[in-house]
Amino acid sequence: MSDTPILSKKDFASEQDARWCPGCGDDAILNAVEAVMPTLGIPKEKIVFVSGIGCSSRFPYYMASYGFHTIHGRAAAIATGLKISNPDLSVWMISGDGDALSIGGNHFIHAIRRNIDIKLLLFNNEIYGLTKSQYSPTSPSGQVTKSTPYGSLDRSFSAASLSIGAEATFFARAVDTEPKYLQSILQRAAAHQGTAIVEVLQNCVIFNDGAHKWTTDRASRSENQLRLEHGKPMIFGDTVKQGIRLNGITPEVVTLGENGITEGDILVHDEKASEPTLAYFLSRMRAPDFPTPLGVFRAVEAPTYDQQIHQQLEDIKVKKGDGQLRKLFFSGDTWEVKASAENQNEALSAGGNHD
Amino acid sequence: MTTKDRIELDRVTIRFAGDSGDGMQLTGSQFTNTSAIVGNDLTTLPDFPAEIRSPVGILPGVSTGVSSFQVQIGEIDVYTPGDEPDVLVAMNPAALKVNLEVMPKGATLILDLSSFTIRNLDKAGYKSNPLTDGSLDAYHLIQAEITKLTLNALEQLDLEAPDKTRCKNFFALGMMYWMYNRPLELSTGWIERKFAHTPLLAEANKLALSAGYHYAQTADLMPSTFEVRPAQLEPGFYRSVSGNQALALGLITAAKQADLPLFLGTYPITPASDILHELSKYKEYGVISFQAEDEIAAVCAALGASYGGSLAITSTSGPGMSLKSEALSLAIKTELPLILIDVQRAGPSTGIPTKTEQSDLLQALYGRHGESPICVLACSRPTDCFDVALEAAQIAVQFMTPVIVLSDGYIANGTGSWKIPDPDQLKPIIVRRPTDPEAFKPYARDEATLGRSWAIPGMAGFEHRIGGLESQNETGNISYDPLNHELMSQLRADKIQRIAEFVPEQAVLGPESGKLLVISWGGTYGSVYSAVTQAQGEGLSVAHAHLRHLNPLPRNLGELITRYQQVLVPELNFGQLAKVLNIHYGTQVKTLNKLQGQPFKIREIRDGIDAALASLPLEALDV
Numbered sequence: 001m002s003d004t005p006i007l008s009k010k011d012f013a014s015e016q017d018a019r020w021c022p023g024c025g026d027d028a029i030l031n032a033v034e035a036v037m038p039t040l041g042i043p044k045e046k047i048v049f050v051s052g053i054g055c056s057s058r059f060p061y062y063m064a065s066y067g068f069h070t071i072h073g074r075a076a077a078i079a080t081g082l083k084i085s086n087p088d089l090s091v092w093m094i095s096g097d098g099d100a101l102s103i104g105g106n107h108f109i110h111a112i113r114r115n116i117d118i119k120l121l122l123f124n125n126e127i128y129g130l131t132k133s134q135y136s137p138t139s140p141s142g143q144v145t146k147s148t149p150y151g152s153l154d155r156s157f158s159a160a161s162l163s164i165g166a167e168a169t170f171f172a173r174a175v176d177t178e179p180k181y182l183q184s185i186l187q188r189a190a191a192h193q194g195t196a197i198v199e200v201l202q203n204c205v206i207f208n209d210g211a212h213k214w215t216t217d218r219a220s221r222s223e224n225q226l227r228l229e230h231g232k233p234m235i236f237g238d239t240v241k242q243g244i245r246l247n248g249i250t251p252e253v254v255t256l257g258e259n260g261i262t263e264g265d266i267l268v269h270d271e272k273a274s275e276p277t278l279a280y281f282l283s284r285m286r287a288p289d290f291p292t293p294l295g296v297f298r299a300v301e302a303p304t305y306d307q308q309i310h311q312q313l314e315d316i317k318v319k320k321g322d323g324q325l326r327k328l329f330f331s332g333d334t335w336e337v338k339a340s341a342e343n344q345n346e347a348l349s350a351g352g353n354h355d
Numbered sequence: 356m357t358t359k360d361r362i363e364l365d366r367v368t369i370r371f372a373g374d375s376g377d378g379m380q381l382t383g384s385q386f387t388n389t390s391a392i393v394g395n396d397l398t399t400l401p402d403f404p405a406e407i408r409s410p411v412g413i414l415p416g417v418s419t420g421v422s423s424f425q426v427q428i429g430e431i432d433v434y435t436p437g438d439e440p441d442v443l444v445a446m447n448p449a450a451l452k453v454n455l456e457v458m459p460k461g462a463t464l465i466l467d468l469s470s471f472t473i474r475n476l477d478k479a480g481y482k483s484n485p486l487t488d489g490s491l492d493a494y495h496l497i498q499a500e501i502t503k504l505t506l507n508a509l510e511q512l513d514l515e516a517p518d519k520t521r522c523k524n525f526f527a528l529g530m531m532y533w534m535y536n537r538p539l540e541l542s543t544g545w546i547e548r549k550f551a552h553t554p555l556l557a558e559a560n561k562l563a564l565s566a567g568y569h570y571a572q573t574a575d576l577m578p579s580t581f582e583v584r585p586a587q588l589e590p591g592f593y594r595s596v597s598g599n600q601a602l603a604l605g606l607i608t609a610a611k612q613a614d615l616p617l618f619l620g621t622y623p624i625t626p627a628s629d630i631l632h633e634l635s636k637y638k639e640y641g642v643i644s645f646q647a648e649d650e651i652a653a654v655c656a657a658l659g660a661s662y663g664g665s666l667a668i669t670s671t672s673g674p675g676m677s678l679k680s681e682a683l684s685l686a687i688k689t690e691l692p693l694i695l696i697d698v699q700r701a702g703p704s705t706g707i708p709t710k711t712e713q714s715d716l717l718q719a720l721y722g723r724h725g726e727s728p729i730c731v732l733a734c735s736r737p738t739d740c741f742d743v744a745l746e747a748a749q750i751a752v753q754f755m756t757p758v759i760v761l762s763d764g765y766i767a768n769g770t771g772s773w774k775i776p777d778p779d780q781l782k783p784i785i786v787r788r789p790t791d792p793e794a795f796k797p798y799a800r801d802e803a804t805l806g807r808s809w810a811i812p813g814m815a816g817f818e819h820r821i822g823g824l825e826s827q828n829e830t831g832n833i834s835y836d837p838l839n840h841e842l843m844s845q846l847r848a849d850k851i852q853r854i855a856e857f858v859p860e861q862a863v864l865g866p867e868s869g870k871l872l873v874i875s876w877g878g879t880y881g882s883v884y885s886a887v888t889q890a891q892g893e894g895l896s897v898a899h900a901h902l903r904h905l906n907p908l909p910r911n912l913g914e915l916i917t918r919y920q921q922v923l924v925p926e927l928n929f930g931q932l933a934k935v936l937n938i939h940y941g942t943q944v945k946t947l948n949k950l951q952g953q954p955f956k957i958r959e960i961r962d963g964i965d966a967a968l969a970s971l972p973l974e975a976l977d978v
C-alpha cells in the first residue's frame with residue numbers, strides 16, 4: 001500500500017455535521033470510527049458504510065467515504081450484495097438493536113451464517129430512538145416505553161447469544177464511554193476476515209438514559225466489567241479479585257483467595273476455540289449475577305463467502321475456459337436452416353455441450 | 356413391416372398427459388426438441404400441478420394430479436400451442452378423463468391399455484369403462500398395452516419392476532416418433548447424456564424408446580403416418596429455448612455488452628426458479644447467482660451489487676414482487692439500475708402457482724409507496740425474452756433506473772425456436788461514469804436521458820453518500836426542503852417519461868385505421884396475433900398492436916388509438932391494461948378477460964373480435 005496517501009482522522013469526516021441529540025453515545029462511536037479508519041491503510045474510496053434505518057443509521061452521511069443509507073433492517077442484505085459484487089471493498093455496516101435484531105433479524109443471522117466479510121457495528125441502546133421510544137428486542141422485560149406504558153412483556157434477546165448461536169466467526173463487545181478501548185476493538189474487527197460483529201453498548205440519552213450504567217459507570221466498572229483477553233484467566237475487580245469458574249457446565253463467579261480458590265481454577269479465555277461453546281457461555285453472563293464481558297468473545301478463521309464465490313468463478317473459468325457469447329449461444333442442441341429451396345435442416349450439435 | 360399411407364400436414368397439435376410422476380413434461384419436451392431440429396416451427400404449453408408427485412390417477416378439479424404437455428408443430432406461423440389437440444396420449448384413465456373435454460370429436464386418442472384397470476377407472480371416477488361403453492365412439496382410438504409392452508421389452512435387464520415401468524413414457528414417445536416420422540437419435544443422445552452415470556437406466560430408456568417405435572411400426576394400430584413439413588424459417592442457426600432460458604441468455608449477453616459483472620439476487624419461487632437454475636450454470640461467464648435468505652434480501656443484495664457496479668437482477672413471481680416493493684422504491688430514489696423479473700402466476704397469494712396469469716401489471720406499475728414511477732417491459736413469447744432482457748439492461752443503465760420485466764408462467768416454461776444472433780452484431784450498452792472528481796455531483800443529470808452518472812465505490816475522488824432520505828438536487832445532500840422534494844419527484848417522473856423518446860413508436864399489424872384495434876401485451880401475443888390475422892384473412896377491419904413498453908407507454912399510442920372506432924384489450928386478468936389505457940387516453944376500451952390459469956385460445960380472441968365488431972353501430976348504407 002505504498003501509494004496510499006497517509007490519511008488522518010479529519011479526512012474521514014464528511015462536511016455534514018452529525019445531528020444526534022447532544023450527549024448521544026453515537027457521537028463517541030463516530031469519533032472512534034473516524035480515528036480508526038486512517039490506521040487501517042485502506043484508501044478512502046475502498047471504504048463503504050452501509051446502514052439501515054434508525055438513529056445510528058445516519059452514520060454514513062457523516063463519513064467522507066462511500067456511503068449508502070438504506071432500508072430498515074435490510075443493510076446486511078445490501079452490504080452482502082455489495083461485498084460479493086466487489087470483494088476489494090472494505091464494507092462496514094452500521095445498525096441498531098431494532099434495525100438488526102428485529103426487522104432485520106433474518107438478514108443478520110444469514111450474513112453471519114455465510115461469513116460474508118463485512119464489519120457490523122451494532123449500536124445497542126435497548127430502545128427505538130428515532131421513532132421516539134418503543135421497546136426493542138434487547139429491552140429488558142418490563143421496560144416502560146411509549147408503546148409499553150405498563151411494562152413490556154417480551155423477553156429480550158442477547159445480541160451476543162444470537163450471533164454466537166448463528167456461529168459468528170467474530171463477536172466483540174465494547175462500550176461507547178471508553179473510546180480507546182472501542183478503537184482497539186474496532187481494529188480487531190477490521191483485521192478479521194469474515195462477518196465481524198461489534199456490539200457497542202450505547203447510551204440513548206433521551207429515551208433510555210443509563211441503560212448500560214451498571215456496566216459503564218466509572219466508579220463500579222472494574223467490578224462490573226470482565227475484560228476478555230485471549231489466553232488469560234477471566235479475572236475482574238480492582239480491590240477484590242474475582243473470576244469465572246466452571247461448575248459442571250455452569251459458569252459461576254468466585255473470589256480468588258476464598259475457599260482456596262486460585263488463579264488455576266479460573267476459566268481461561270480462548271477466543272480461537274473452534275466450537276462456539278465458550279463464547280456462548282460468555283454471551284449468557286449478565287448483570288447483576290455476572291460482570292458484563294467486554295472484548296473479543298470469538299475470533300476464528302473460516303473461509304469468507306465472498307472469497308468462496310469468486311474462487312468458484314475462477315476455478316470454473318480455468319476448467320471451462322472464459323465464457324464467450326458465441327459458445328453460450330451455441331450451447332445445447334442447435335440446427336441450421338439453410339437458404340436452399342428444400343429448406344433442409346441440419347442438426348449441428350445434437351449433443352449439447354451444456355446440459 | 357406394413358406399408359402405411361403417409362399424410363402430409365401443415366400443422367398438428369399433440370397433448371401428452373399422465374400423472375405428475377409419469378414424465379409427461381419430459382416426453383413432451385423430447386418430442387418438441389426433435390421436431391424443432393427437424394425444422395418445424397412450434398409453440399408449447401406445459402401444464403403441471405403444483406405437487407411434485409401427486410397421488411396416482413386422482414382426478415383433478417380434483418384434477419390437480421394430472422400433468423400435461425401440449426405442443427403444436429407446423430410449417431408456418433405457429434404462434435400458439437393450438438386450441439384443440441389433434442392427438443391425446445393418455446397414460447391412465449384420469450389423464451383421459453381430465454383431457455377429453457378439450458378433445459374435438461374425431462381426434463386421435465392413444466391410450467395405455469395396461470392402466471385401464473378397475474381400480475384406476477374407479478379412482479378416476481369412471482362408472483363404466485369408457486373403452487367399452489361407447490362413450491369414445493366419436494374418437495379414433497389407439498389402444499396399446501404400453502406399460503406391459505415396456506416391461507416385456509426390458510425383461511432381460513436387471514432392474515426392479517418400478518424402474519422398468521418408469522420407462523413407459525419413452526415407449527409412448529417411440530410410438531409418436533414413428534407416427535410422425537421423427538428420428539430417434541436426438542432422444543437417444545439425450546438419454547445417454549442424462550443417464551451417463553447409470554448405464555443400465557440409459558439402456559432401459561433407449562430400449563423402451565425403440566420398442567415403442569417398432570411396436571407402432573409393426574402392430575397394425577395406425578392407419579397412416581404423418582409428415583409435418585418443415586417451417587419456412589429465416590435462414591440461420593437455431594436452437595430451442597424456454598422463456599426463462601432466453602431471459603438468462605439475454606441477461607448474460609447484456610452484461611457482456613455493458614462490460615459489467617452480472618449479479619442475480621433471488622429466492623426460489625415458481626415459476627421463476629429456472630432463471631436461477633440457468634444463471635447458476637454459467638460461472639465461466641462471471642455470473643454471480645446469489646440465493647438469498649428471502650425475497651427481500653434477494654432484491655436488497657441485487658441493489659447492493661448495483662451500487663457496487665454490477666448489472667444486477669432479481670427474479671421472482673407476484674408474491675415475491677410484493678415483498679420487494681420497498682427496495683424497489685429505494686432503487687428509484689437512489690436512481691440505481693436494477694432489473695426485476697416478475698414471472699407472473701395465478702394469484703392472489705399462493706393462488707395456483709404453476710398456472711399462468713397477467714395479473715401483476717398494476718402491481719408493477721403502481722405497487723409501491725410514494726411517487727415511484729418505474730419502467731415496465733413485458734415479454735411476448737419465449738424467444739422475445741432474450742430481446743427484452745437486453746432492452747431492460749440498456750434502459751436501466753442508460754436512465755439509471757430499476758426496470759420491471761413481466762413474463763408469465765406460460766412464456767417461462769414454453770419453448771420456441773430461437774434464431775441465434777451474431778454476437779458481433781449486438782450493440783454495446785454504454786455505461787456513463789463520471790470522469791472529473793472536481794465537478795462530480797451524484798445527482799447531476801445527463802440532459803438527454805435525465806439519468807445521473809454512475810460513480811461506484813472504488814473510484815477515487817468520487818466518494819459520496821446516497822440513501823433513502825430525500826436528496827438535494829445535484830449534490831445529493833439530505834434535504835427536507837419542500838420545493839426540492841417536489842422538484843426531485845418531478846425529475847424522477849420525467850426521467851421515466853423520457854424513455855418513451857428513446858424507444859421505437861408502437862407498430863401496428865394491419866390497417867392503419869379502421870373499425871377495431873386489438874391491443875395486447877405479454878404472453879397473449881400468439882393467440883391475439885393468430886386471431887387477428889385470421890380475421891384479416893376474412894377481410895375484417897381489424898388491426899393488432901402488441902405492447903412491449905407498458906411504462907412509459909409508446910409515445911404514439913394515444914394518437915394510434917384515435918384511428919380506430921373501437922379498441923379491444925384481451926387480458927388474462929380483469930382488465931388491468933384496459934384501466935391504464937382508459938386513464939391515460941380517456942378511452943372506453945372493450946375488455947376480454949380470462950382468469951383460468953390457461954392462455955387464451957385463438958377461438959376465444961376471435962369471438963371477442965367478432966363481438967366487438969358486431970357491437971359497432973351499423974354504418975350508413977352506401978347509396
Ligand code: SF4
Nearest residue numbers: 021024055129204205
Ligand atoms: S434519540 Fe437517543 S439514540 Fe437517537 S440520537 Fe437521540 S440520544 Fe441518540
